[in-house]
Amino acid sequence: MTKKTSATTDNPAETGTATQGHAGAAVNARLSAADKVELYRKMMRIRRFEERSLRAYQAKKIGGFLHLYIGQEAVAVGCCSLMGKDDHVITAYRDHGHAIAVGMELNPLMAELYGKATGCSKGKGGSMHFFDPSRNFWGGHGIVGGQVPLGTGLAYALKYRGLKGACMTFMGDGAVNQGAVHEAYNLAALWELPVIFVVENNGYSMGTSQARSSAGELGQRAASYGMAWGVCDGHDLYGVRAFMAEYLDLAREKSRPSVVEIRTYRYRGHSVADPDNTYRSKAEVEEYRKTKDPIQVFQRALLEERVLDEASVARIDAEARVEADLAADFAEASPFPDLADIQKDVYWEADNPAERRSAGRLFFT
Amino acid sequence: MPILQYREAIRQALAEELARDPNVVVMGEEVGQFNGAYKVTEGLLDKFGPKRIVDTPISEAGFVGLGIGASMLGIRPVIELMFWSFYSVAFDQILNNAANVRYMSGGQINCPIVIRGPANGGTNVGATHSHTPENILASHPGVKVVVPATPYDAKGLLKSSIRDNDPVMFLENTILYGDKGEVPDDDYLIPLGKADTKREGTDLTIVTYGRAAILSLAAAGVLQQEHGFSAEVVDLRSIRPLDMDAVLASVRKTHRVLIVEEQKPFCGVGAQLAYMIQAEAFDELDAPIARLSTIDAPAIYSPPVEAEQLPNQQGILKAALGVLA
Numbered sequence: 001m002t003k004k005t006s007a008t009t010d011n012p013a014e015t016g017t018a019t020q021g022h023a024g025a026a027v028n029a030r031l032s033a034a035d036k037v038e039l040y041r042k043m044m045r046i047r048r049f050e051e052r053s054l055r056a057y058q059a060k061k062i063g064g065f066l067h068l069y070i071g072q073e074a075v076a077v078g079c080c081s082l083m084g085k086d087d088h089v090i091t092a093y094r095d096h097g098h099a100i101a102v103g104m105e106l107n108p109l110m111a112e113l114y115g116k117a118t119g120c121s122k123g124k125g126g127s128m129h130f131f132d133p134s135r136n137f138w139g140g141h142g143i144v145g146g147q148v149p150l151g152t153g154l155a156y157a158l159k160y161r162g163l164k165g166a167c168m169t170f171m172g173d174g175a176v177n178q179g180a181v182h183e184a185y186n187l188a189a190l191w192e193l194p195v196i197f198v199v200e201n202n203g204y205s206m207g208t209s210q211a212r213s214s215a216g217e218l219g220q221r222a223a224s225y226g227m228a229w230g231v232c233d234g235h236d237l238y239g240v241r242a243f244m245a246e247y248l249d250l251a252r253e254k255s256r257p258s259v260v261e262i263r264t265y266r267y268r269g270h271s272v273a274d275p276d277n278t279y280r281s282k283a284e285v286e287e288y289r290k291t292k293d294p295i296q297v298f299q300r301a302l303l304e305e306r307v308l309d310e311a312s313v314a315r316i317d318a319e320a321r322v323e324a325d326l327a328a329d330f331a332e333a334s335p336f337p338d339l340a341d342i343q344k345d346v347y348w349e350a351d352n353p354a355e356r357r358s359a360g361r362l363f364f365t
Numbered sequence: 366m367p368i369l370q371y372r373e374a375i376r377q378a379l380a381e382e383l384a385r386d387p388n389v390v391v392m393g394e395e396v397g398q399f400n401g402a403y404k405v406t407e408g409l410l411d412k413f414g415p416k417r418i419v420d421t422p423i424s425e426a427g428f429v430g431l432g433i434g435a436s437m438l439g440i441r442p443v444i445e446l447m448f449w450s451f452y453s454v455a456f457d458q459i460l461n462n463a464a465n466v467r468y469m470s471g472g473q474i475n476c477p478i479v480i481r482g483p484a485n486g487g488t489n490v491g492a493t494h495s496h497t498p499e500n501i502l503a504s505h506p507g508v509k510v511v512v513p514a515t516p517y518d519a520k521g522l523l524k525s526s527i528r529d530n531d532p533v534m535f536l537e538n539t540i541l542y543g544d545k546g547e548v549p550d551d552d553y554l555i556p557l558g559k560a561d562t563k564r565e566g567t568d569l570t571i572v573t574y575g576r577a578a579i580l581s582l583a584a585a586g587v588l589q590q591e592h593g594f595s596a597e598v599v600d601l602r603s604i605r606p607l608d609m610d611a612v613l614a615s616v617r618k619t620h621r622v623l624i625v626e627e628q629k630p631f632c633g634v635g636a637q638l639a640y641m642i643q644a645e646a647f648d649e650l651d652a653p654i655a656r657l658s659t660i661d662a663p664a665i666y667s668p669p670v671e672a673e674q675l676p677n678q679q680g681i682l683k684a685a686l687g688v689l690a
Binding site: 088358 | 424427429433434438457458466469471473506507509531603608
């Protein structure tokens with residue numbers, strides 16, 4: 001059972017709704033068989049991309065941190081599959097899933113991990129900083145909670161320009177205790193901005209469990225700002241879509257913000273540098289993997305619906321593995337940025353000298 | 366030509382840009398109904414309405430971050446900080462997000478935001494309200510930093526800053542808000558990164574900016590009248606971009622340099638300037654580069670003592686005579 005707050009009332013009341021049976025929700029009932037296969041394929045592509053990136057990391061092809069999304073795929077794919085042309089997404093540093101969910105290609109993503117000039121940020125951002133504004137995807141942000149005021153500002157811009165869209169502002173459960181998050185909540189509620197604060201609760205802020213880091217219910221904090229809020233399970237893609245559709249409507253149609261908590265789980269450590277042996281048991285991970293793996297759950301649903309069969313499941317998996325391998329080949333073959341590239345993309349004016357209006361030195365030695 | 370106060374010149378720049386570009390929004394604490402904590406935005410709410418002139422709660426990280434996010438989607442927010450001292454609670458938004466997002470996205474995003482407000486000591490408000498963070502801001506590639514000294518400069522530089530596609534940090538001064546000067550009421554722009562030699566001279570170059578430029582001009586007058594030395598006063602106006610050519614040209618003319626800044630000395634703007642001058646004009650120097658900064662301690666409250674902690678006319682005169690000795 002999940003707790004759920006009606007998105008249409010000001011005063012949240014726990015109503016209790018089962019996660020089962022979401023396939024029939026309007027937002028899911030209108031999916032064609034091909035649409036469903038694409039949603040499944042997207043989750044599989046995220047999974048195989050990340051597994052491939054982990055091998056590259058272990059082979060020392062990737063520097064820095066690598067925060068894997070494995071286990072959480074239904075959240076990003078479910079939420080982003082509902083995006084219309086004026087809906088926007090911003091997230092934190094565990095951003096590979098969202099990037100693929102909004103439609104970014106694997107080659108530039110893998111190349112970015114490898115630090116190559118062909119990367120989506122030309123090798124300047126790395127794993128935590130994927131961006132694609134052409135797909136309404138605004139990153140990829142490294143400081144916990146720091147992206148939340150930005151997402152609120154994107155929603156402010158939508159409202160200012162009279163566009164009927166929403167900004168889904170993702171954060172982890174570790175972000176909810178940051179001051180910037182609460183400042184953003186207050187502004188969003190005060191100014192009725194079309195933003196949905198999506199708390200992807202995987203149970204652990206790095207190695208600290210929710211019980212050891214956060215007082216009270218995470219979503220319920222919205223109530224003190226007069227915002228709608230709700231909770232749903234994140235392993236059921238149909239459930240995520242049915243749940244989020246309500247809050248997206250609320251934002252788009254009534255310009256009302258909300259906080260949603262989506263309960264999910266990550267199989268890997270906080271980053272791959274996390275030995276993952278101090279704060280949770282192997283049995284806990286295995287239990288989730290066996291019973292709630294979002295890809296398995298959706299695969300079972302689609303097999304039952306006869307949208308997929310064993311052959312198509314195997315084919316989609318094989319294609320995703322090949323695509324990930326090809327992305328790694330592309331990344332491997334790509335050049336690193338030049339030293340001259342270090343000082344590009346710092347100032348708009350420096351990158352557009354013909355339109356520069358200022359004088360003087362922008363860079364120093 | 367009309368005579369305006371510094372605050373009125375800023376207001377005129379805001380009003381002209383609000384009228385010119387519907388994407389310009391003025392946002393901050395008390396900017397609307399209250400008419401501005403320092404009356405800079407007085408009357409703008411009546412003229413432009415609450416969509417364009419937005420009162421915020423006391424929540425700098427929130428509304429600065431919101432402004433940066435909105436700028437990524439084409440809005441041109443002009444965010445007022447009641448004091449630049451409050452940048453510290455929005456530091457992450459300004460210097461991780463506004464300064465870095467263009468870079469980290471490989472040039473896909475730009476942030477046409479202006480953050481403005483007063484940054485000065487000398488008003489007996491203690492250490493928390495007397496920060497002058499131009500050096501800290503300027504040490505983050507990705508932002509621009511402007512410090513106008515006169516009403517004329519304030520208007521022309523602010524209009525350029527609002528039209529700039531990069532994030533601009535615009536540092537004003539509460540002591541200058543009442544200063545008056547000639548300000549054309551036409552649509553003039555002063556490019557960022559262009560210094561203004563506010564006094565020509567032959568014996569000494571004083572490199573300075575902000576209120577220290579006004580004090581340096583007064584000291585230069587005394588230096589001429591009472592000591593017979595001719596000082597050139599180069600007002601940088603913009604810290605980043607920096608008009609190093611103007612500085613070096615003056616050094617080649619006078620061969621002696623005094624840097625005056627309302628800044629703590631350690632890693633201040635003057636430290637960077639001194640390094641660059643010696644690196645690029647070593648053979649031109651007839652004396653070590655001198656620097657007059659704020660006395661190196663948190664801003665003291667005690668009114669008569671704070672006046673001595675900051676660079677003042679007497680101190681500048683003394684330092685100038687030291688370089689000329």
